[in-house]
Each structure stands twice: as structure tokens, then as C-alpha cells.
Amino acid sequence: MSAHDHAVDGQLPHEPEKATLQARNNILGFWLFLGAETVLFGTLFAAFLALRHNIGDGPSANELFKLPMVFAATMILLTSSLTSVFAVQALHLHKKKAMVGWLIVTILLGLSFLGLEIYEFFEYVHEGHKFTTSAFSSSFYTLVGFHGAHVAFGVVWISLVIGQVLKKGLTVVTAPKVYISAIYWHFIDVVWVFIFTVVYLMGKVG
Amino acid sequence: MSAHAHGHTVKRYRGLMDWLTTVDHKKIGILYMIAGLFFFLIGGLEAIIIRVQLMKPMNDVVAGDTFNELITMHGTTMIFLAAMPLLFALMNAVIPLQIGARDVAFPFLNSLGFWTFFFGGLLLNLSWFAGTVPDAGWTSYVPLAGPTFNSGHGVDYYVIGLQIAGIGTLLGGINFMATIINMRAPGLTFMRLPMFTWTIFITSALIVFAFPALTVGLVAIMFDRLFHANFFEVANGGSGVLWEHIFWVFGHPEVYILILPAFGIISEVVSTFSRKRLFGYSSMVFATVLIAFLGFMVWAHHMFTTGLGPVANGLFSIATMLIAVPTGVKIFNWLFTLWGGSIRFTTANLFGIGFIPTFVMGGVTGVMLASAPADYQYHDTYFVVAHFHYVIVGGLIFGIFAGLHYWWPKMFGRMLNETIGKITFWTFFIGFHMTFFVQHFLGLLGMPRRVYTYLEGQGFDNMNFISTIGAFLMGVGTIAFLLNIFITWAKPRNAAADAWEDGRSLEWTIPSPPPEYNFQQVPLVRGYDAWWKEKMEGNTAMTPAEPIGSIHMPSPSILPLIMSLGLFIAGFGFMYDRLIVAGAGLVITLGCMVIRSLVDDHGYHIEPEDQEKGVKA
Amino acid sequence: MSSNHDHAATGNVTKRHKVEGPKKHIVGFVLSLALTIIAFAAVAAGEINTTFTYIILVGMAVVQVFIQMAFWMHMKDRGHLFPIIGIISGAFVVFTMVIMAVYWVWW
Numbered sequence: 012m013s014a015h016d017h018a019v020d021g022q023l024p025h026e027p028e029k030a031t032l033q034a035r036n037n038i039l040g041f042w043l044f045l046g047a048e049t050v051l052f053g054t055l056f057a058a059f060l061a062l063r064h065n066i067g068d069g070p071s072a073n074e075l076f077k078l079p080m081v082f083a084a085t086m087i088l089l090t091s092s093l094t095s096v097f098a099v100q101a102l103h104l105h106k107k108k109a110m111v112g113w114l115i116v117t118i119l120l121g122l123s124f125l126g127l128e129i130y131e132f133f134e135y136v137h138e139g140h141k142f143t144t145s146a147f148s149s150s151f152y153t154l155v156g157f158h159g160a161h162v163a164f165g166v167v168w169i170s171l172v173i174g175q176v177l178k179k180g181l182t183v184v185t186a187p188k189v190y191i192s193a194i195y196w197h198f199i200d201v202v203w204v205f206i207f208t209v210v211y212l213m214g215k216v217g
Numbered sequence: 218m219s220a221h222a223h224g225h226t227v228k229r230y231r232g233l234m235d236w237l238t239t240v241d242h243k244k245i246g247i248l249y250m251i252a253g254l255f256f257f258l259i260g261g262l263e264a265i266i267i268r269v270q271l272m273k274p275m276n277d278v279v280a281g282d283t284f285n286e287l288i289t290m291h292g293t294t295m296i297f298l299a300a301m302p303l304l305f306a307l308m309n310a311v312i313p314l315q316i317g318a319r320d321v322a323f324p325f326l327n328s329l330g331f332w333t334f335f336f337g338g339l340l341l342n343l344s345w346f347a348g349t350v351p352d353a354g355w356t357s358y359v360p361l362a363g364p365t366f367n368s369g370h371g372v373d374y375y376v377i378g379l380q381i382a383g384i385g386t387l388l389g390g391i392n393f394m395a396t397i398i399n400m401r402a403p404g405l406t407f408m409r410l411p412m413f414t415w416t417i418f419i420t421s422a423l424i425v426f427a428f429p430a431l432t433v434g435l436v437a438i439m440f441d442r443l444f445h446a447n448f449f450e451v452a453n454g455g456s457g458v459l460w461e462h463i464f465w466v467f468g469h470p471e472v473y474i475l476i477l478p479a480f481g482i483i484s485e486v487v488s489t490f491s492r493k494r495l496f497g498y499s500s501m502v503f504a505t506v507l508i509a510f511l512g513f514m515v516w517a518h519h520m521f522t523t524g525l526g527p528v529a530n531g532l533f534s535i536a537t538m539l540i541a542v543p544t545g546v547k548i549f550n551w552l553f554t555l556w557g558g559s560i561r562f563t564t565a566n567l568f569g570i571g572f573i574p575t576f577v578m579g580g581v582t583g584v585m586l587a588s589a590p591a592d593y594q595y596h597d598t599y600f601v602v603a604h605f606h607y608v609i610v611g612g613l614i615f616g617i618f619a620g621l622h623y624w625w626p627k628m629f630g631r632m633l634n635e636t637i638g639k640i641t642f643w644t645f646f647i648g649f650h651m652t653f654f655v656q657h658f659l660g661l662l663g664m665p666r667r668v669y670t671y672l673e674g675q676g677f678d679n680m681n682f683i684s685t686i687g688a689f690l691m692g693v694g695t696i697a698f699l700l701n702i703f704i705t706w707a708k709p710r711n712a713a714a715d716a717w718e719d720g721r722s723l724e725w726t727i728p729s730p731p732p733e734y735n736f737q738q739v740p741l742v743r744g745y746d747a748w749w750k751e752k753m754e755g756n757t758a759m760t761p762a763e764p765i766g767s768i769h770m771p772s773p774s775i776l777p778l779i780m781s782l783g784l785f786i787a788g789f790g791f792m793y794d795r796l797i798v799a800g801a802g803l804v805i806t807l808g809c810m811v812i813r814s815l816v817d818d819h820g821y822h823i824e825p826e827d828q829e830k831g832v833k834a
Numbered sequence: 835m836s837s838n839h840d841h842a843a844t845g846n847v848t849k850r851h852k853v854e855g856p857k858k859h860i861v862g863f864v865l866s867l868a869l870t871i872i873a874f875a876a877v878a879a880g881e882i883n884t885t886f887t888y889i890i891l892v893g894m895a896v897v898q899v900f901i902q903m904a905f906w907m908h909m910k911d912r913g914h915l916f917p918i919i920g921i922i923s924g925a926f927v928v929f930t931m932v933i934m935a936v937y938w939v940w941w
Contacts, residue, residue, distance in 0.1 A: 029913075032399070036322040039916060040395040043425055046920035047387060051429035053928025054466070057935040058437065058448065058459060064939070065454025067447075082874055089870065093863045096906045100856060142446060146454035149446035153437065171814055184817055197907045201899050207870075208895040212877045216887050398916050425920075426927045458938075466931055513927055517934075529937070 028190035067145030072214030091120035246309030253302030284669035292355030314724035317402025337382025390424030416481030479616025491558025504543035564638030579607030600660025648690025862905030
């Protein structure tokens with residue numbers, strides 16, 4: 012199997028990310044890791060749900076959250092998920108340039124999401140919603156911050172993957188890295204679906 | 218496969234560097250065992266001091282503060298740093314061999330898992346030298362463990378040490394799941410897997426889905442303590458019960474993480490030494506899966522007295538009692554496996570047979586505790602202490618001893634001495650029951666746990682004295698085991714491939730200890746108990762599933778050690794509020810991750826002519 | 835190793851695979867978009883009763899997650915048995931915890 016380790020661009024199989032046993036191990040292992048991440052975020056959600064009404068002296072979720080900003084962030088992340096799936100599609104067609112292009116778009120969208128989130132956090136702190144204000148604020152910043160940290164990690168990771176693809180070309184070694192980082196990116200988006208639902212929209216409802 | 222296409226030369230280390238850089242699952246297994254035994258001795262020493270303090274009423278061997286530190290560190294060390302690594306030792310030593318694989322799915326992560334566990338454990342135990350030891354119990358309940366009532370650095374050592382060690386455990390869980398799913402030999406379907414492999418598969422799944430909850434709990438308590446968050450600060454809207462929920466959502470599956478592998482070991486040992494196929498194999502598999510499933514729905518039985526209300530208490534009570542059903546299935550399967558077998562009473566099998574009644578006793582007290590109204594009586598008494606030591610020592614530690622005696626020749630190529638082995642068993646077995654049997658009655662008489670002394674004249678005196686003598690006897694058993702290791706070390710490495718002659722699974726088809734590539738040719742598996750089946754058909758070797766050829770091996774790496782060291786440094790930085798140090802540590806770790814991502818690991822090949830020379834692990 | 839079999843299968847795919855179009859991904863995107871907008875609109879409207887809004891919100895989120903996992907994370911493709919088992923197990927643990935949290939706060 013390892014004979015394929017050094018296949019060059021022209022001879023790639025249709026799904027180059029699954030060509031070697033190590034690559035299949037990596038993909039499976041990463042899925043299991045995502046199972047663990049599900050529990051990690053789930054525990055943060057459970058803690059947040061248990062504490063979200065305990066606002067102490069701070070502002071309530073309803074006073075704090077602004078739907079237009081959350082909606083913009085949601086759109087950005089949703090679109091970035093689409094662009095990363097386009098990158099995987101380009102990978103299957105062995106179109107290196109298109110793939111790198113879509114990955115760069117994904118990173119830019121990820122960065123704008125992060126920018127928006129940092130701006131949002133500054134606003135909240137300004138309105139008296141600090142990390143140490145109440146149980147609600149602590150669990151809010153921990154949950155949303157964990158997600159933000161995942162986005163930041165994803166941006167760095169995908170940048171590294173782009174660098175490797177440009178340097179080493181599209182091979183059965185680099186292809187699984189693109190595929191796995193795309194799966195990770197989708198997962199971040201899936202977590203965000205629950206964050207905007209449970210934290211922001213439910214917070215707005217009361 | 219052309220060997221010449223892979224001209225990469227890989228530096229091979231020798232001596233100490235070999236052990237620090239190894240990615241070979243057999244060597245990592247040995248590292249886990251050495252570290253696990255080391256922490257087992259530390260935890261055991263703490264237990265002996267606890268028992269000496271409780272030997273007579275109003276004793277003053279240690280002060281109350283020290284006693285709190287001792288019970289906290291004893292529990293934490295034994296669970297996270299002794300029991301789990303010893304399980305990981307057996308997993309690493311045996312699983313790839315049992316499934317006919319040349320290594321685990323992620324050799325690099327395997328090494329990383331060991332080093333993060335080791336540095337996490339080291340950090341936790343350095344608290345003894347720092348003079349601020351965790352003292353809020355191994356469950357670290359808030360507000361006792363919160364910043365208001367525990368302002369020293371003690372609990373920080375607990376939080377950060379376990380956080381780092383937990384990363385290693387999670388990596389191990391993912392690794393073994395992926396290994397068992399993807400790396401099985403041809404013909405080795407899931408329903409032909411040896412029972413030990415099955416239990417490790419399920420245990421790994423439990424690790425993957427339970428440990429993240431602990432991670433979050435530890436992050437929350439760390440934020441409370443270091444950054445003034447309010448997760449558990451009641452004054453600012455936090456909740457102490459939240460910690461209990463999070464801790465036990467992890468903590469209860471953790472109990473099954475510990476005991477399921479012991480079930481697997483006992484299944485292998487009992488079946489081998491009865492010379493019989495394991496009775497009810499498929500019901501055994503089903504029972505294992507069912508225990509794991511139910512294990513996630515019973516956590517609140519640790520919290521009956523927090524006032525969850527009758528509905529929640531009732532549901533959790535019933536769910537807990539349900540677990541007795543699959544466990545009972547297992548007990549009867551072992552008994553029927555023994556029934557009519559030609560039993561050999563080796564040390565491993567003595568521990569296996571000793572396990573069965575002991576574990577039944579632990580299980581029965583478990584069902585008693587599961588009854589919520591009765592639990593109000595038992596709660597926080599020595600009855601609970603007796604119960605969980607019966608399942609963890611009488612279950613898990615007996616299982617680990619059975620496994621170590623059983624697979625020792627496979628790991629090291631030397632048989633352990635059977636006479637000393639039997640001394641180990643009898644002293645440990647009798648000592649164990651002496652220590653913990655009487656504690657049931659101490660609990661029923663009302664002696665509270667976690668209290669450093671008691672007044673005379675309450676009927677506690679004699680039983681506490683007996684308990685302490687028992688603890689010393691267990692110490693003697695452990696010392697006998699260590700002596701056995703040292704004495705056997707001087708003997709020649711002459712164990713046969715099928716060291717017990719009655720081996721049933723694939724690990725007994727290859728030399729003891731195996732060469733570093735395990736299987737020169739990956740075997741073809743034709744049924745459950747693959748090796749036994751071949752032997753019964755008069756074959757002297759497995760049918761190979763591939764021709765002899767060049768074998769690809771992963772290259773050794775020092776990065777896992779450095780990455781773990783980075784986390785270790787970062788941990789101290791966070792604890793003592795030196796964020797620059799913390800940042801530097803994290804940069805070391807992340808830098809290693811970047812290096813690992815950028816530099817391709819091509820590994821190296823062992824050619825057929827070198828395989829003949831028999832490269833030993 | 836079981837991989838030999840998979841490997842052969844991969845080889846076949848090269849010959850008979852159909853070039854996938856971007857269509858299904860765009861369909862997934864439009865569906866996600868619609869579900870998101872419904873959720874936001876339900877809250878912005880602000881006149882529906884609270885419990886009913888909660889049900890709409892959670893329903894939209896769950897459907898959207900299924901869509902994204904199936905379309906974008908390739909979970910409906912073959913060979914995804916263990917990823918599916920993994921995610922479902924994780925979701926099961928989360929489900930029990932969230933039920934606990936909600937039960938505990940509401941009652």
C-alpha cells in the first residue's frame with residue numbers, strides 16, 4: 012500500500028484522500044476525534060443551559076444580543092462551509108489551483124468571522140458583560156470562546172495545508188490533509204448552528 | 218512493492234534514546250507498565266499511611282490536613298496514574314498482536330499519549346514537593362475545591378495534572394478504536410475478535426465519549442480558580458451541583474473504562490486455562506456493549522443525596538440496577554467456561570478465579586447502593602469505600618495481576634516464577650478481603666469516610682485494626698510481585714512462542730518477545746480462537762495471508778516527549794500566573810505539531826534478509 | 835489486512851466514478867440558508883409563544899445539522915459506518931447531558 016506514497020499528480024486515484032491505509036486511518040481517527048469534540052461542546056452547552064439565567068448584576072441575554080450581527084456571522088460561516096466543500100470537490104477532480112483558491116476563500120471568511128466575534132466580545136465587555144460578571148457570562152464566553160478558538164485553529168491549520176500543497180503538490184500524502192481539514196471546518200459550522208440557536212436565538216426569546 | 222523506491226534512511230537510536238523516541242507499541246506498553254507500577258507503589262504507600270493512621274482510635278500518625286491530602290492523592294493516583302496506565306500497558310502489549318497487526322493505527326500518537334500521561338502524573342505528584350497538595354478528594358467537589366475555600370495551589374496541581382494526563386488517555390482511546398476497526402488481519406471479523414480486544418474496543422469508545430466531559434469540567438474549575446470565572450461560585454450564580462453532574466458524567470463511565478478490560482483479561486485467562494472455548498461468546502460481546510451503553514445513563518446514582526427529586530432518583534436507580542443483568546450474564550459465562558474444563562491453577566488463573574466471587578460481592582453491594590432510599594443510609598460511610606474497593610481492587614487490580622502474569626512471557630520472553638506468583642496471589646487475596654470485608658460493617662455501624670480519626674468505644678476499633686493488618690498483607694503481596702520481576706529478570710529469555718501451550722489467539726503464534734514488526738507475514742484468520750483452531754486441525758503455524766516481503770515501519774521520534782514537556786511547562790506557567798511561561802510552553806507544543814505536519818514521516822523498511830536475523834523488540 | 839479489499843475497491847472507483855457536480859452542495863447551502871432564516875425570523879417576529887419558538891428553533895437546528903452532515907461531511911457516502919456510529923454515540927451522550935441540564939433548571 013505504501014507504494015502509493017509517492018504517486019505524482021498525474022496518477023492520482025479519484026479519491027486521493029483515501030488511497031493509503033494511513034490516510035484511511037487518519038480519516039477514521041479524525042471522525043472519532045469529532046465524536047469526542049461533540050461531547051466536549053455538548054458538556055459546554057449543558058453547563059451553559061444550566062447557568063444561562065443566572066445573570067447576577069450583568070445584562071441579560073435579551074438586552075445584550077443583537078440579531079443582525081449574529082446573522083451576519085452565521086452567513087459568513089455557512090458560506091465558508093460551502094467554499095470548503097468546493098475545495099474538496101476540486102480535490103476530487105485533481106484541480107490544484109481551484110482547490111487552493113477555494114481554501115483561501117474559506118480562510119478569509121474564517122478570519123472575517125473571527126474579526127466579527129472579537130468586535131462583538133469588545134462590545135459586550137463595554138456593556139458590562141465581562142468574563143467574571145456572572146455564571147451566565149462565564150459560561151457564555153467559555154462556550155463561544157471555545158468555538159472561536161476552534162475557528163482560529165482551523166484558519167492556522169488550513170493555511171499550513173495550503174503551504175504544503177503548494178510546495179509538495181497534490182499527492183496521496185497531502186490530499187487527506189485537505190480532506191480532513193475540510194471535515195473539521197464543516198464540524199465547526201455544525202457547532203455554530205447550535206450556538207446561534209441555543210445561545211443567541213433562545214437567549215433573545217428568553 | 219519495490220523496496221528500492223524507499224531509500225529513506227532513518228536514524229536508529231540505542232539505549233535510553235531508543236526508549237525516549239520509540240513509537241513501537243510493545244516498548245510503549247513496557248513504558249506504561251513501568252510508570253504505572255511506579256505510581257501504583259506511590260498510591261499504595263499513601264494507602265498504607267492512611268491505614269496506619271486509622272489503625273487505632275485517636276491516632277496521630279498524620280494530622281487531619283495531611284490525611285485529606287493522602288486520601289485525595291491516593292484516589293487520584295490509583296485511578297488515573299496506576300490503574301489506567303497499567304491497562305494501557307496491556308492494551309499496547311497485546312491488542313496489535315491479537316488482531317494480527319504490525320502496529321497501532323497511530324504510532325506517533327501512541328508515544329505522545331504515553332508522554333502526556335507521564336508528565337501529567339509527574340506534575341500532579343510534584344505537589345508533594347511544592348508543599349501544596351490537592352486535598353479536596355479525588356472527586357474535587359466544589360465549593361471545597363473552589364478558590365474561596367481552597368486558596369492554595371493544591372487543587373491547581375490536580376486540575377492541570379489531570380488535564381494533561383487526560384489528553385494522553387483520549388489519544389489512546391481514539392488510537393485503539395481506529396486500530397481495531399482498520400488494522401485487523403484478513404478473516405478476523407468483529408465476531409471473531411478475542412474477548413480482550415472486544416473489551417478494549419468498547420473501553421476505548423467509553424474513553425472517547427467520557428473524557429471530554431472531564432476536560433470541560435477541569436477547564437471550568439481552572440477558569441474559576443485562575444481567572445475568576447463563576448461556573449461554581451454560588452454567590453455569582455454558579456452551581457456546585459453542576460460540577461457533580463459534569464464530574465460523574467465522566468466519572469461513571471470511567472468506572473466501566475476500568476472494569477471492562479478486566480472482564481476481557483479474565484475471559485482470556487479463564488478460557489485458556491480451562492482449555493475450553495469461552496462460554497457464550499456472543500452474549501459476552503452483547504453484555505459488554507450493553508454495560509457501556511447503560512454506563513452513560515447512571516451517573517446521578519453518585520448524587521442521590523444532593524436532592525434531585527424522586528423522579529430522577531427513581532430513574533437513575535432503575536437504570537443502575539439494570540446493569541446487574543449484563544454483568545450477571547458475564548459471571549455465569551465465566552462459571553460455565555470453567556465448568557467441565559481441565560483447569561490449570563497457574564497464578565494468572567488463580568487471580569482469574571479469585572476475581573469472580575470477589576467481583577460478585579462488589580456487584581451485590583453495588584445493587585444495594587443503587588437503591589436510592591437505602592443509599593441515604595450508606596452515603597459517605599465506609600460501606601461505599603468497601604464497595605468500590607471490591608470492584609476496583611477485587612475486579613480491576615486482580616484482572617491486571619492476572620493479565621501481567623499471563624502475558625509476561627509474551628512481553629519479556631521470560632516466564633514469571635510460579636511459586637512466588639502463588640505467594641503473591643494468596644497474600645494479596647487474603648490481605649484484600651481482610652482490609653475491605655470488615656469495612657462493609659464499619660460503614661453499616663456508621664463510620665464516616667474521609668475522616669482522619671475516630672473515638673474509641675463505638676465498635677470501630679477491632680475492625681479498623683484488622684483492616685490495617687490486611688493492608689500490610691496486600692503490601693507484602695505487591696513486594697512479592699516486584700521480587701518476582703527482579704528474580705525472573707536474571708533468568709534467560711527462553712519463553713516459547715506459545716508460552717502456556719494452550720494459547721488460543723494470535724499473539725501466541727509469534728516469538729516471545731515478538732520481533733519489532735510482530736508478524737513476518739500477516740496471518741489468515743479462519744475462525745474464533747484462530748490459533749487454537751489451527752492447532753486442533755494439526756497445523757503448527759497460521760496460514761499466511763501475504764508473501765514474505767519488505768516491511769514498512771514508522772520512524773522513531775523525540776517530538777512526543779518535547780510536546781508533552783511543553784504542556785508540562787505551560788501547566789506550571791498557568792498555575793503560578795506566569796503567562797509568559799505558559800505561552801512559551803504552548804509555543805513549544807504547537808511548534809512541534811507544526812513540525813510534525815510539515816515534515817513527512819516516510820518511515821523505513823525491514824528487508825526479508827534482515828527479518829531472518831530476527832530483530833528483537 | 836481488510837484494507838486490501840478496500841484498496842481494490844478504490845481502484846475500481848477510478849474507472850467508474852461519475853464526476854460530481856456542485857449542484858448538490860448548492861442545494862445543501864440553499865436548504866441551510868432557508869432553515870437559518872426561518873429560525874431568525876421566528877425570533878425576530880417575536881409574537882409566537884416561547885415554548886413553540888423553542889421547538890421551531892431546535893427543530894430547524896437539528897434538520898440543518900443533518901443536511902450539512904449528509905451533504906458536506908459526506909456521511910451519506912459509503913464507508914462511513916464508523917463515523918456515523920461515532921457521531922451518534924457522541925450525540926447520545928450530549929443528549930442525556932442536555933436533558934439533565936434542562937430538566938434540572940426547569941423543574
